[in-house]
Amino acid sequence: MNNKLLITGTVAFDEIETPSGSSGKIIGGAGTYIGVASSFFTNNLAIVSIIGEDFPEKEIKFLNERGINTDMIEKVVDGKTFFWKGKYHENMINRDTIATELNVLEKFNPVLNTEFSSSEIILLGNLHPNVQNTVIDQSTNPNRFIIMDTMNFWMDNNLNELLMVIKKVDLIIINDEEAQQLTSEKNIFNAGEKILKMGPQKVIIKKGENGSVYLDSQNKHILPAFPVLNLVDPTGAGDSYAGGIAGFLATKNELTFKEIKEAMIYGTIIASFCVEDFGIKGLRKLDTLTLNKRLKIFKSYLT
């Protein structure tokens, strides 16, 4: 069986400070959040990433136990894992980066072997556009569905490369401020329409605690967020939202408007659990029963 969902993104160390506490050094990274979130829905998935020798073997084992193939997480001998330290403001939305140590990430040049280059769904987590592009170029499946996430950093520093990647993807997931920055449009659907013209057939714009919207050339959709009970740490919310979407889509044969709308609900709920504890703790302790219960409650809020 071919690999269904291929995720590229950082597998890293994070240290997070919020007004209510500090996480200490914990595992994080877009690849980790996306992978763990996806793994609630599919066990046919792999992460392509790079780590240093300091990355705990037991955390790789944890990913494996969740059904995630880690064969393409390259471990660099004598290398140090990517590290990010951030501090959230009182509003728990804005944050300052306190430290970024790229370490092994500086040399990250993903090489996919045949088993993975034919993946049906590829989720490009937030990374340098050139790295995202390398993964796209190695994809051999003519029916692949490519999802990308990005952030304002690349718009500020590597806009041309970023636009080249955006051109090639099927679905872009981006937050509202970034969509505004990319398009100079304030209205969320106008911004989305402009992004559609840049290449993707489908656009999701995230609004954090205020939900997300979807659009393609024919359809528009608005989904509120789940009102989280206790916001502890927003880190990974966007990644787990994207991971939930990709994981859900990996269980479907068709990826039409109907499936995407349903996937957004799954992404929203996975993200709601993520932010209720530090780092991936919220997802680590989540079980399917609890997940399904909240999914059902959330759907009842919408109809």
Add this chain to the structure above:
Amino acid sequence: MNNKLLITGTVAFDEIETPSGSSGKIIGGAGTYIGVASSFFTNNLAIVSIIGEDFPEKEIKFLNERGINTDMIEKVVDGKTFFWKGKYHENMINRDTIATELNVLEKFNPVLNTEFSSSEIILLGNLHPNVQNTVIDQSTNPNRFIIMDTMNFWMDNNLNELLMVIKKVDLIIINDEEAQQLTSEKNIFNAGEKILKMGPQKVIIKKGENGSVYLDSQNKHILPAFPVLNLVDPTGAGDSYAGGIAGFLATKNELTFKEIKEAMIYGTIIASFCVEDFGIKGLRKLDTLTLNKRLKIFKSYLT
């Protein structure tokens, strides 16, 4: 035929400054916004209010032309109409009050004659809780449905009187910050649950451009807002939202969860037109065809 919908609220002069311009002195007031918004759905409604001799007769005529009974808008000879001047911050959400001249509002003591005291739906617009209470006390219809709107000013200054009114109403409409202030609960549904315990059977919490939520003892509902194309002036958004709800409910025989959910959609869309121009201009120029078109589009976004 008895009067169906009774609205109490200010009929006033406003002057509004936003980062993009100034309105000059225009007509406004919660009663005006609510009345005009409601009048898109019912023509069996009346406003109870007070104005000065300076209030233009043609504006009263405009209300009448929209089907609004103004017999109980008392005109005080030699009196001056209530005036409010406000200035919006860059974010178009927060605002500073530049001037408040109560004028005739100081002596506002609404007296309902029989035709109106038997109204089926009573909407108490934002006013001193004692005035709201006076209207409730005069209501003679045992099956009346009372809706109230309020604001943080009364929580700061007249909390006990406010709580007495809240106890007596069927539906309270309140914004998220005010709900938090009233209950010390951050989660919107937890705040709503606490408000339910204060008396009302139904609670709507507004989140401005991020929609609104509803709850009663059995049901919860989340509705996003319509993504406004061009936000010009947020004044009256909350009032026209409440007016749209009350006006829609006035066309129904039952006021169950189903009707309230539908009413929230109507309130949302009326409010979306309101904020697209200064003061009531956005509603003044709105026609039913345009309204119904947006209602249909909005519903398509939700399913």
